[in-house]
Amino acid sequence: MALKNYGPCSVQNCNLPRDRYRQFTSLAYNKAQKKGTYKTYPYLKIGQQLCYLHYLRIVEPDRGQKSRTPELKNYSFHQ
Numbered sequence: 015m016a017l018k019n020y021g022p023c024s025v026q027n028c029n030l031p032r033d034r035y036r037q038f039t040s041l042a043y044n045k046a047q048k049k050g051t052y053k054t055y056p057y058l059k060i061g062q063q064l065c066y067l068h069y070l071r072i073v074e075p076d077r078g079q080k081s082r083t084p085e086l087k088n089y090s091f092h093q
């Protein structure tokens with residue numbers, strides 16, 4: 015599955031760290047429409063590659079925020 019996603023990121027002028035890629039699937043497209051993030055990237059087409067950070071930003075804006083908070087909490091907990 016990961017072998018298919020080799021990039022490059024389809025977001026214009028992407029300068030995010032690019033270590034992983036996700037495909038912009040029709041499911042992802044529908045989610046982006048619902049979240050309203052697709053308006054920011056109207057040139058994206060189904061089947062294109064996105065870097066993982068852009069994918070999260072566009073397709074999973076809620077999940078991206080939630081997964082960051084517990085990580086920070088764990089950090090301070092260890093100190």
Ligand SMILES: [Zn+2]
Pocket residue numbers: 023024025028029030064065066067068
């Ligand atoms: Zn990107």
